[in-house]
Amino acid sequence: MVLKPAELECQTQALMSWYADLQRIQKDIAPIDFLQYALARLENLCQLPVPKETLVETVLSNLESTSFAYPDVETALQNLTQLGDEILIWTQGSYDAQLNKAANLGFAAETMDTNYPDVYLLGEHLACISTDKIASLKPFVASQLNLAENNKPPIFLIIDDKLDTLLKVTEQTRSQGALVCAVWMRRPDGSYRDKVPTHIQPDQLAHILKQHHIVPVENLSEFVELRRRYGAAHQDQAFRVVDVVDLDHTTFQTVTHRRAMCQQLCWALAEQGIILEWQ
Numbered sequence: 001m002v003l004k005p006a007e008l009e010c011q012t013q014a015l016m017s018w019y020a021d022l023q024r025i026q027k028d029i030a031p032i033d034f035l036q037y038a039l040a041r042l043e044n045l046c047q048l049p050v051p052k053e054t055l056v057e058t059v060l061s062n063l064e065s066t067s068f069a070y071p072d073v074e075t076a077l078q079n080l081t082q083l084g085d086e087i088l089i090w091t092q093g094s095y096d097a098q099l100n101k102a103a104n105l106g107f108a109a110e111t112m113d114t115n116y117p118d119v120y121l122l123g124e125h126l127a128c129i130s131t132d133k134i135a136s137l138k139p140f141v142a143s144q145l146n147l148a149e150n151n152k153p154p155i156f157l158i159i160d161d162k163l164d165t166l167l168k169v170t171e172q173t174r175s176q177g178a179l180v181c182a183v184w185m186r187r188p189d190g191s192y193r194d195k196v197p198t199h200i201q202p203d204q205l206a207h208i209l210k211q212h213h214i215v216p217v218e219n220l221s222e223f224v225e226l227r228r229r230y231g232a233a234h235q236d237q238a239f240r241v242v243d244v245v246d247l248d249h250t251t252f253q254t255v256t257h258r259r260a261m262c263q264q265l266c267w268a269l270a271e272q273g274i275i276l277e278w279q
Contacts, residue, residue, distance in 0.1 A: 007275065008266055015262035030097030031261055035059055038265065042274075049272045059264040068257040069105045070187070070250075076220035077125070080243050083227060087125040088140065090160070091247035092133035101252045102127055128244075134169050137244065141176050144242060152240040157230070159183040159223055160246040161190050164197045166214055179239075181230060182214040183223055185250045192249065220251070 015038070022037065023029050029037075039052035048055070080087055089107070091098045099120075107125065118130040119140055130136035144154045156178055160166050163184055170182045186193045200208055209216065217223050227241065248254040269275070 008263060011266045011275075012259060012262045015265065016259060019258055019262065030094035031100075031258070032056060032060065032097065033094070035261070035265060042269075046274065048274075055265070055268050055272075058268045059261060062264050062268075063257075063260055066260065067104060067106075068101070068253045068260075070220070070253055072220040073105060073251045076224050077245075079224045080227065081124070083231065083241070085157075085227070085241040085243045086154075087243045087245060088119075089125060089127040089247055089251070090133065090137065090158075090244045091127070091129055092131060092136075093129075093248075095129055098129045098247065099127075101247060101254075101257075102129075104257075105251060134165065134172060137169060138172060138176065141173050141178050145176065145178060152238045153179070154242045155179045155181065155230075155234075155239050156242050156244055157181045157183065157223075157227060158244040159185055159217075159250060161185040161187070161192045161249040162246075163192070163195070163214070167197065167208075167212060170212055170214070180213070181226075182212065183226065184209070184214050184216045185220075185223075185246065186216050186218055187249065188218060189255075190249055191255060 018038070019029075019034055022034060035056045036052065039048065039055055042048065043052060077087060089102060091101070107127070118128050118136045120127045120129060128136050128140055141156065144156075147154075156173060158166065158169060158173070158180060159182075160169070161184070166182045166184055170180050173180045196202070196205060208214075215226060217226065227243070231241070245251060
């Protein structure tokens with residue numbers, strides 16, 4: 001059975017809406033959990049011709065060869081590495097789901113034996129994966145500051161697409177005595193591009209950004225250029241730069257990935273003769 005484009009679009013939109021509603025109930029739901037939940041609900045309505053585990057495997061395997069990295073990610077990470085920066089991929093959510101996203105960006109992962117939790121080795125880069133993004137960064141920053149006793153002191157460049165997260169993490173990191181430059185990723189298609197904490201009035205935004213030394217950018221190329229200018233302005237000082245780079249919506253096209261997953265699920269069901277009917 002073949003889905004017509006209009007049918008596919010309708011069912012994909014419905015699944016995306018369902019995904020969003022489910023996320024509001026179950027925070028940071030992983031893709032595989034969503035697929036299993038969706039198919040378990042469907043199993044209550046009709047008999048599936050194949051085990052739901054088979055359908056989940058089909059959907060995920062069909063997405064393995066598709067990259068969901070933003071087009072500017074590879075070049076940006078290369079440029080930052082060439083500048084001598086240390087890079088920490090920073091993310092929150094299910095360990096397996098976030099690790100799969102990191103792998104999709106081209107990082108092979110293995111657990112790293114360190115003195116701080118939630119940090120893993122991703123090729124030549126590090127990754128901090130936990131269920132509490134802000135709290136997990138604190139021991140990492142502390143460990144980097146301890147290293148500074150016998151090495152160059154670190155400066156942290158933190159980029160994230162959520163302004164609320166940036167405000168909290170920069171306050172936390174500065175309270176540890178670290179030097180921080182915060183960058184707000186506002187991609188044109190970003191889900192949080194215009195989302196501002198409710199306590200900030202629109203006419204206060206520019207002042208808040210300036211007060212907290214937060215610089216808005218629209219892509220990673222701008223971030224790299226900001227890093228170059230920052231280095232040039234402090235070239236007479238001995239320091240090392242640690243780039244703390246957000247995963248979802250900053251380097252990984254999260255919404256595009258969810259949409260593709262929902263499309264694959266619709267196609268997989270259609271191949272088994274099941275066309276979803278939405279109210």
